[in-house]
Structure formats: structure tokens, C-alpha cells
Amino acid sequence: MFQDITIEEWSAYRDRKELIMIDVRSPSEYADATIPGSLNIPLFDDQERAEIGTLYKQVSVQAAKERGLEIVSAKLPAFIKQFAEIPQNKSVFCWRGGMRSKTTATLLSLMGIHAYRLTGGYRAYRQWVVEQLNTLQLDQQAFVIHGNTGSGKTAILRKLKEKGYPVLDLEGLAGHRGSIFGEIGLKAHNQKTFDALLMDDLRTYSEPAYMLFEAESRRIGKITLPDLIMDRRASGHHIQIELPLEARVRQIIEDYKPWENAEACMRAFKQIKSRIHTPIAAEIESCLMNEQYAAAVELLLVHYYDPMYSHSSSTHEEKITSYVKAASVDDAMTQIEGIISEAMSVQLQLNEK
Template identity: 35%
Template sequence: MAEQLISLDQFLSLREQIPMVDARSEGEFAQSHIPGAFNLPILNDQERIVVGTLYKQKGAEAATLKGFELVGPRFHQIQKEAIRLFPGRKIIVYCWRGGMRSQILSWLLEMVGFEVFRLKGGYKTYRTFTFEEVRKDRKLIVIGGKTGTGKTVLLQKLKEKGEQILDLEGIANHKGSSFGGIGLPPQPTVEQFENLLAESLHALIPTIPTWVENESRKIGRLILPDRLFEQMSDCLLIDIQKSNQERIAHIASEYGNLPQEDLIAAVKRIQKRLGGLRTQQAIDAIQEQNHESWISNLLIYYDKTYEFDLTRHEAGKTHILDLSGKTLAEQVELLLKIKNQHHGNKTNAIDRME
């Protein structure tokens, strides 16, 4: 059965039912790939260097012959691995530009009975899609507030109520502060973060407001796309207020049971900003498991940072909301009330899809 070349739109539809296979090298795949894809390299990292060098020195024919010489002995292994991974024998394949590597993989798998769909333009076409997706205009509502006001919890509760959310920290595998990466998986690469972000945005209904947590331009070592960050600075910001006691209790519940060595390392990362005395006091309190003390100490620094960060938000678009002493259900209802005042009492994402 001959392969079928498919457009990006066809690909975005078909991938919901058919597994995707990336024919690029393991290094290229690790750097970034289409989320959910499997990696079956036609050329591994070292072989790709050899073929690429030969292409520059002697041209396409010499590089092609060398490529077949290198990968030929592995043809049967690639076929067997594909049969093991995809017993249904129906797949989508892609490489960097939808060229030779995905064509070879397609040919190999057709020989053992696979139905193959090959993405026209390859991963480069997909990257054009993700680049554009993260730079589209959005209807956003930003949940702000000082450290410990429970913004992430509120975001998830809003999702449970059927609201559209964009979980930037979840996508980035980081909570944004010096402590934000503790206990979380490694952060994706910058390019893969953009892919994952684009996938989340593409799944949202553009006519419905999306809730997002207030973030600095950087989340860990990742940087938000400029246009998205600009929109977050220009839209409605709900600045949540809570008592220091509530904030400290919330932070202690999230970080109090984490390894002491990780907490101390996080304190040391901001030592220059804290100063020597405050740094040592925080470390001593962590070692003594005096959570209230070290958290209170660090909040002095983080509160100043947040107050400075607020100045970048467009004047007149900040709504202060005191949620002290309120239950989670009450907090969510107040947030929804403000949303309806600013955007009209429209149905949520779940209602619109039914």
C-alpha cells in the first residue's frame, strides 16, 4: 500500500487515532519533537554527523550512499521494533522537512504491511504551526497575588468548574521561584516548551476567556513568548489578598515535607538578594523544621518582588480581591463573579462544547 502524504490540518486530526513516529536522530528528538510521538531514528546522532559532513564535502549522492551503507544493516531491526510498538500497523511518520529519512522509514514499514501517512513538510511545518499558535491574540484573565495565596489551587478548582485554564507552571515543570523546581521532573527545552504551550493553547476555545496564573517572563529557565507575556500584562488581573497566616500555612503544606538539602540549596540560590544574615537565619530555621520562621523570612523578599512585578501591569486593569478566611468554594465563586462582570455571563468551556 502506497504511503499517503498529509497536510498539517489532516495530521492534527489523524494523530488523535494514529500513533506518530519521528524518524530523526535521538538527539534531535530529545531537543524537541511533536508531543506524543515515538522515536525510530533512521540515522543516529553519530551517523547523522558523518552523513552531514559528507554532504557538505562531496554532495547529495555521496551522502545518500553513505546513509544507506550505515543504516542498511539495521533495516530489519527498525521493522521489528515498529511491529512490536505498533501492532495495528498504521502510523504517521515525519522527519525534519518530510524528506529522505521519513521516506525511507515509510518505505521500510510499507514492506511489512504498514499503512503509512507522511506529514508533508515534516517537523518544520509543525514548528511553524506552534510558533504562530503561541503568538495569537487571546482573551485572558490573570490570577495574581503574593506567594502563598494559593493561585495554582484556584486555577485547578476553576478547571473543575468547567472554566478554561492555561497552566503555565504545569507545562514548564516549575513553580516559578527559586524553590519551584523541587520535586518536579526536569524542565523541557525552550523549543519543546513552546510546542507543549502551543498544544495547550490550540485546545482552547478562542472566544471564551482563559484563566492563567500571573508569572514573570521567566519560569525557571524558560522564557514566555513575548506576545503571550504582553497580553498577560494588558488584560484583567485579579490581585488576590490573604492573611500572612494563611499564606504561611499554604506554603508549609506544599514545601514543608520536601528534603531539607533541597530547601537549603534553594535559599542559597537567592543569597545575594537575601543578604548573609537572613540567608543563615532561613537555613537554621529549615534545619530546625521551624517552617513558620523560614517562610516568614523569605516572604519579605518575595513580597517586594511581587509588588515590583505589579508595576508592569496596565494601569486600571487590576481588581483587588480579599479572600482571607473564605472556603475554596467561596473563593472560586467570587472569581467567577468578577469574570462575569468583565466578560459577561457566558457559558463555560464545557457548556459550549456540549
């Protein structure tokens, strides 16, 4: 017989990397939000789930169960085979730890495949994430990266993460760059997915004495940053990056690849067109239409984003701790590494006194 595990037991298994989670909900439920790293082996696809739900509501519980049994019986060999091909320890879950996960775990057990079942399902996991984000205490020093649009902040953080630095890539977790153009070329995440991914990173970085992230506003696209991140930002070591305008233009072109997303770029521009001085807006629109992307980006920076950044910076009470004046993203990254090394060395000396 299968064995139920609580969210706390799952958490311990997860820390030891001893368990793979399998979401047996429908593909659309899985796509909306799931436990990070989970596989999707649905007991019912979206159409089947809708059919059973209709029977449940309009006919009877028994009719829904009978139709569900018919569907599962037809696909049972292929369904079981998918589980059998996974060598790791397995735990299944559905929305609230109900019939779908119970049926799956029971069938697997009958076929000699051991699987756990997550008590309370995805709903219990979501409640756990929210509680953790509301109660978790972050004691690490935060290095907060500031800079005008195009300063390569995200690129720098990702390069540092590749080198093993404890980086929270907030824009990456949100699937959004935090501006009107921010979703171009990306798949924006909802709040549930963002929270889950953030919680995973925070657990990963529980040991290092510091973490790095960008000076984001409270909102990135449709998601809202939790208080624990905003509180760490307020008390952080603030690093301001300054890059030449031409380097910033190159970075934006590299990030957005406007030739691949021309229509999306134009749609986004039209949302802010009325906020820009009319002759300048007309010139930007002309540049976009004629694929003169570097010229369009430079005009947007000089006449829209830089003034907006200056105004936004003036409303924050945060004091910049370190300034990085660099010729390139790689140069800026090297200087930031030096700042972190020096700051943490000083902190270590203070702790030893």
C-alpha cells in the same frame, strides 16, 4: 505506498483527533522537543544515530546508508510490531521529513500498514507553531490572577481547570514556578516544548469567550512568554488574591515538599542569601538545616518575597479590577468563580444591546 501530508492537513486531522503522530527520531531528539502527544518509536537510537552521522561526514553518504540498512534490518521485526500494535491512523515524522521518516513509511507500506508522513518533519511543525504564535489573534476576555507568593494561584487555576474552566497553566507548561526555587521537584521545559504545549491549549480554547491565567512576568524560568499572552494580560480583568500568611506558608509547604528536596532548597536559598539582611538570612539557613521548613518559608515571605512582590506590582500599570480576600484556597476559588460568572453575564448583556 505511503501518503505525505502537509502541516495544514495534519492540523485538520489533529482537530478531529483522527491521527496519532509517531516520532521516529532518536530518544534524545524526542526528549528535547516533539509534537505534543506523539509516541517515540526511533528508527535509530542515540548511539546508532551518532555512528551513522560520523560515517556520513567522515567516510561517505553510501557508507552511512549501508550501515543504516544493517542496523534497521536487525531490528526490523520488532520495529514493525510496535507500529502494528497501534490501531489508530498513524503519521510518522523525523527532523525534516527526510530519510528516517521516508524509510519508516516505506517499510510499513511494504508490510501492509498504512501510515502518512509529515512533510517537512518536526522542523515544519516548529515553524508553524512560531508563525501561529506570532499571528494568532486572541479575542477572549482574560481573567488574570494576581497574588503574593503562596497565595495558591496555581492551585486555584488547576482546580478550576479540573472543573472545565478554560485555564492556561503557564507555570505547568513551562515546568517551572517562576522563582529561584521554581524548578524544584519539576522538569523544566525548553522554549520549543513550551510553545508547542501553549499552542495546543490555545487551539483547545478557541471557542470559549474567556480564559484564565496567572499574572506571570515575561520570563518563567528559561522560557519567554509570547506577545499575545502579554497583550491579553495588559487588557485583562485583574483579580488580586489575599490569603492569610499562615495559609500561604501551608500552600508553599504543600507545593514544594521541602523534606523531599532539602538539598535543592538549600542550593536555591544560597543564590538569594546575599540579598537578605544578614541576621535574617542566617536564621533562614538555620531553619532549613534543622528542617524547620514552615519557619523558613515564613521568614522568606516576610523579608524577601513580599517586599519584592510589592516592588514588582508598583512597576506595572495594570489596575486591579476585583479583590478576593479569602481564608483558604478553596474559598478564593469560589469567589473567583463568582467574579467570572458576574463579569461574563454583564458582557453578555452588553453584547445583546
